[in-house]
Amino acid sequence: MSEPTIFELSSPGRTGVTFPQADVPSTPLPDTLIRENLPLPELSEVDVVRHFTRLSRMNYCIDYGIYPLGSCTMKYNPRINEATARFPGFAYTHPLQPEETIQGNLYLMYHLQEWLKEIAGFSAVSLQPAAGAHGELTGILMIRAYHQHRGDTKRTRVLIPDSAHGTNPATSAMSGFEVVPVPTDKNGNVDLEILRSLLDDTIAGIMLTNPNTLGLFEQNILEVTKLVHQVGGLVYGDGANLNALLGIARPGDLGIDVMHFNLHKTFSTPHGGGGPGAGPVGASERLKDFLPGPIVEIVEEGNEDYPPLYGFREPKYSIGRVKSFYGHFGIMIRAYTYIAMHGPEGLRKVAENAVINANYLQARLRGTYKIPYDRICMHEFVVEGKWADAPEIIALDISKRLMDYDFHPPTNYFPLIVHDALMIEPTETESKQTLDAFADALIKIAEEAHTQPELLKSAPHNTPVRRVDEVKAAKDLVLCCWLPEEQQ
Amino acid sequence: MFVPNADPDREAMLKTIGVERIEDLFTDVPEGYRFPKLNLPEALSEMEAYAHLSELAQANSSVRDLTCFLGAGAYHHYIPAVVDAIIQRGEFLTAYTPYQPEVSQGTLQAIFEYQSLMALLTGMEVCNASHYDGATAAAEAVIMAYHHFRGKRTKVLVSHALHPQYRATIRTYMQGYTQLTITGDECTDCDPLAGPEVLLRAIDTNTALVIVQYPDFLGRIYDYTELANTAHQAGALFAIAVNPIALGLLKPPGEFGADIVIGEGQPLGIPLSFGGPYLGIFATRKEFVRKIAGRLVGETVDQDGKRAYVLTLTAREQHIRREKATSNICSNQGLMALASTVYLSLLGKQGLRQVAELCYQKAHYAADLISQIPGYTVCSNAPFFHEFVVCCPKPVSEINQALLEYGILGGFDLSTDYPGLKNAMLIAVTEMNTREEIETLRDVLEDISHE
Numbered sequence: 058m059s060e061p062t063i064f065e066l067s068s069p070g071r072t073g074v075t076f077p078q079a080d081v082p083s084t085p086l087p088d089t090l091i092r093e094n095l096p097l098p099e100l101s102e103v104d105v106v107r108h109f110t111r112l113s114r115m116n117y118c119i120d121y122g123i124y125p126l127g128s129c130t131m132k133y134n135p136r137i138n139e140a141t142a143r144f145p146g147f148a149y150t151h152p153l154q155p156e157e158t159i160q161g162n163l164y165l166m167y168h169l170q171e172w173l174k175e176i177a178g179f180s181a182v183s184l185q186p187a188a189g190a191h192g193e194l195t196g197i198l199m200i201r202a203y204h205q206h207r208g209d210t211k212r213t214r215v216l217i218p219d220s221a222h223g224t225n226p227a228t229s230a231m232s233g234f235e236v237v238p239v240p241t242d243k244n245g246n247v248d249l250e251i252l253r254s255l256l257d258d259t260i261a262g263i264m265l266t267n268p269n270t271l272g273l274f275e276q277n278i279l280e281v282t283k284l285v286h287q288v289g290g291l292v293y294g295d296g297a298n299l300n301a302l303l304g305i306a307r308p309g310d311l312g313i314d315v316m317h318f319n320l321h322k323t324f325s326t327p328h329g330g331g332g333p334g335a336g337p338v339g340a341s342e343r344l345k346d347f348l349p350g351p352i353v354e355i356v357e358e359g360n361e362d363y364p365p366l367y368g369f370r371e372p373k374y375s376i377g378r379v380k381s382f383y384g385h386f387g388i389m390i391r392a393y394t395y396i397a398m399h400g401p402e403g404l405r406k407v408a409e410n411a412v413i414n415a416n417y418l419q420a421r422l423r424g425t426y427k428i429p430y431d432r433i434c435m436h437e438f439v440v441e442g443k444w445a446d447a448p449e450i451i452a453l454d455i456s457k458r459l460m461d462y463d464f465h466p467p468t469n470y471f472p473l474i475v476h477d478a479l480m481i482e483p484t485e486t487e488s489k490q491t492l493d494a495f496a497d498a499l500i501k502i503a504e505e506a507h508t509q510p511e512l513l514k515s516a517p518h519n520t521p522v523r524r525v526d527e528v529k530a531a532k533d534l535v536l537c538c539w540l541p542e543e544q545q
Numbered sequence: 546m547f548v549p550n551a552d553p554d555r556e557a558m559l560k561t562i563g564v565e566r567i568e569d570l571f572t573d574v575p576e577g578y579r580f581p582k583l584n585l586p587e588a589l590s591e592m593e594a595y596a597h598l599s600e601l602a603q604a605n606s607s608v609r610d611l612t613c614f615l616g617a618g619a620y621h622h623y624i625p626a627v628v629d630a631i632i633q634r635g636e637f638l639t640a641y642t643p644y645q646p647e648v649s650q651g652t653l654q655a656i657f658e659y660q661s662l663m664a665l666l667t668g669m670e671v672c673n674a675s676h677y678d679g680a681t682a683a684a685e686a687v688i689m690a691y692h693h694f695r696g697k698r699t700k701v702l703v704s705h706a707l708h709p710q711y712r713a714t715i716r717t718y719m720q721g722y723t724q725l726t727i728t729g730d731e732c733t734d735c736d737p738l739a740g741p742e743v744l745l746r747a748i749d750t751n752t753a754l755v756i757v758q759y760p761d762f763l764g765r766i767y768d769y770t771e772l773a774n775t776a777h778q779a780g781a782l783f784a785i786a787v788n789p790i791a792l793g794l795l796k797p798p799g800e801f802g803a804d805i806v807i808g809e810g811q812p813l814g815i816p817l818s819f820g821g822p823y824l825g826i827f828a829t830r831k832e833f834v835r836k837i838a839g840r841l842v843g844e845t846v847d848q849d850g851k852r853a854y855v856l857t858l859t860a861r862e863q864h865i866r867r868e869k870a871t872s873n874i875c876s877n878q879g880l881m882a883l884a885s886t887v888y889l890s891l892l893g894k895q896g897l898r899q900v901a902e903l904c905y906q907k908a909h910y911a912a913d914l915i916s917q918i919p920g921y922t923v924c925s926n927a928p929f930f931h932e933f934v935v936c937c938p939k940p941v942s943e944i945n946q947a948l949l950e951y952g953i954l955g956g957f958d959l960s961t962d963y964p965g966l967k968n969a970m971l972i973a974v975t976e977m978n979t980r981e982e983i984e985t986l987r988d989v990l991e992d993i994s995h996e
Contacts, residue, residue, distance in 0.1 A: 120635030146602025152820030233721025329880025382820025400588030
């Protein structure tokens with residue numbers, strides 16, 4: 058049975074919540090601007106609760122099982138984070154309150170800035186960006202502003218490895234740069250030879266993901282950052298894969314000038330079916346004055362009797378604000394809670410276990426699946442989802458079949474440089490037992506691909522809906538539903 | 546803590562991997578940069594973390610401790626208990642972007658319902674699955690309009706009564722579009738309380754987009770039909786930034802001929818949370834659907850013919866189109882969109898109208914009382930929804946300081962963004978404010994003016 062829409066469930070006269078009657082004298086409404094018709098559905102509270110509860114049961118989620126989407130870092134979300142983010146003292150503060158009434162918030166933001174600086178090796182952090190892609194936009198605009206500020210106006214091009222996330226080229230284009238792809242060499246690193254040939258004084262910078270989207274640590278990282286710096290370019294670091302580096306290496310130390318953090322990935326804040334995330338940006342000494350503001354600082358040192366006083370400040374050459382207010386404060390609380398509960402050893406343990414888990418899974422699949430860049434990987438790895446002797450099977454079929462075994466599939470078709478890629482990121486929060494069960498399922502599916510390919514082609518069989526007609530969705534575009542006519 | 550594997554598990558795994566020690570997994574990291582010592586505080590237990598965070602939260606005075614008359618883009622509304630109960634369900638909370646529709650129908654249908662509710666509320670035909678907030682949605686509207694004219698129209702007109710932070714965000718976003726001019730809000734020598742008619746003269750055939758707000762940043766409500774018509778006659782697009790609660794009472798922007806409706810969805814069941822996470826609304830007409838940024842959910846069928854939902858028109862998006870995409874948005878505000886969907890479903894036709902009317906009635910009562918205090922005037926005579934400008938006898942910072950001593954969070958000091966509005970305060974009143982609170986505000990304002 059499919060679940061009716063809230064419009065189909067509507068029944069005239071019902072309401073899910075009551076409000077007090079007005080306790081003030083009445084003022085006439087502005088008659089020319091009054092809305093005639095508000096065709097919203099009418100439901101009782103129990104109707105609403107049951108509808109969304111039934112919908113929720115059609116979702117796969119981290120609380121249910123492994124969600125090994127490469128590059129998304131779907132780790133377990135500790136419930137303590139949800140508890141702290143909901144403390145009324147946080148959740149009910151207005152963003153425009155006077156600073157003296159929100160010292161708790163400012164303390165938290167200040168220390169989160171400090172911790173992120175320390176974890177990744179930067180001079181300053183702005184917490185404002187709302188998501189990873191938003192952090193990228195921020196960082197590239199900062200690089201742009203830096204060159205402009207120095208009167209260096211001929212830098213119009215940004216280098217992007219062909220293994221990069223789609224957000225990287227889109228971000229560069231949005232910021233007015235020409236995108237120059239850099240190929241990957243046979244070991245899965247940036248091709249240094251070609252990189253050298255592309256470098257000149259029109260290069261504003263490079264956008265680098267490390268570990269890259271093949272799950273590999275960029276073996277030539279020091280050389281890459283040095284070469285780009287030598288021609289006056291800057292290095293943007295895509296922080297999406299920071300989970301593998303906590304306590305292992307600091308991007309800032311490796312020559313990265315500016316980088317975003319995905320708080321929702323690395324620091325365990327839930328992804329919420331697509332967001333919200335948070336994408337704070339860290340910057341090296343020469344870029345820190347270009348960060349978006351406001352940033353929290355100590356405005357008055359404390360002493361034995363008084364704690365320090367925190368306040369907001371705009372960086373000197375700030376690119377300006379990238380959204381309203383200060384960023385996703387609710388997400389910052391979750392990340393702060395998580396870091397506070399780990400400390401330096403705990404964070405290193407997170408990265409180590411993420412890397413052990415990925416390598417273990419890679420080892421278990423080796424031989425059954427082709428691994429195009431077969432090295433020790435970091436927190437994720439890529440296998441090919443096809444076999445020469447089972448030509449009709451593609452990665453998507455394997456993914457759909459995995460659902461029948463009660464697992465969420467890995468990322469499909471990314472990175473684009475691997476044909477039929479399955480990009481697998483188990484994260485540190487999966488146990489050996491879960492990894493074994495997942496590997497067993499993938500090995501079983503490989504066997505089915507050869508013996509019963511139709512099982513894969515027609516999968517999934519045990520899900521709330523079967524394989525979905527995506528072509529029809531795009532062709533007969535239906536993006537909204539309404540109340541039945543008699544209720545409107 | 547959140548790592549299940551213990552030492553024996555790890556040893557077995559390292560053996561399968563074929564390395565001796567954990568450190569052997571990191572030899573690609575340049576030596577000398579490996580295993581930095583992080584200067585961070587030692588780990589807290591859950592109990593200690595709870596206590597520490599609780600202490601920080603208590604160091605704030607929230608709008609539960611204070612009586613709130615502060616709005617200016619973030620509003621204190623009642624959130625029914627069901628909203629948080631639903632969004633805390635792990636199945637919604639801990640799921641990801643629904644790339645695999647067969648195991649994500651819950652998220653997909655919820656977003657589809659969100660798109661539907663927002664389209665109805667705004668009077669538009671399509672709505673995307675959300676932006677980060679109202680400010681970034683406004684910036685994306687500018688980008689869409691710019692590309693709609695293929696860069697040939699290079700002027701964007703923004704009303705000076707569009708939220709100052711939205712205008713700032715637009716300007717940051719558009720720094721790479723060097724030929725584009727963003728103008729219309731440089732109100733240096735003009736009347737800061739002027740209405741939208743000041744934009745009429747500035748519209749020309751080089752104008753790509755005109756953006757206004759409804760109710761505007763100063764709380765006022767205008768009929769934008771004439772402005773929309775003038776924009777359209779010049780061939781420009783017309784965008785309106787909305788407060789969605791006001792649309793429970795007011796004519797929807799679709800009826801003014803808006804091409805794009807953007808807005809801040811925070812008032813719809815999302816806590817103030819010190820400014821975020823919020824919800825960026827972006828709705829438009831069907832003809833622009835292929836130019837819209839971000840995610841869209843479409844209805845379709847599965848292979849058995851059963852109704853199903855799926856992300857659609859993905860070829861617009863960055864992960865497919867890369868540098869040719871018009872926006873880089875990827876993570877959006879899925880959970881916040883769900884919160885607003887649950888909120889609107891609960892309130893429905895009657896509830897939303899009731900909340901909007903309560904805001905309207907209480908704000909007008911407050912304005913009446915305040916305008917009777919000697920020295921204070923409600924200094925705009927345009928109709929307003931639930932926020933209004935009060936001209937005060939002394940600087941707003943001083944008044945707010947004094948109000949705070951009475952446990953009142955005063956209105957927004959407009960002089961920070963409008964130098965021409967010295968001593969002017971923007972006061973917001975919602976259904977959360979009781980008559981008693983409003984009367985106390987009047988009494989205290991009166992007392993302060995005597996001090």
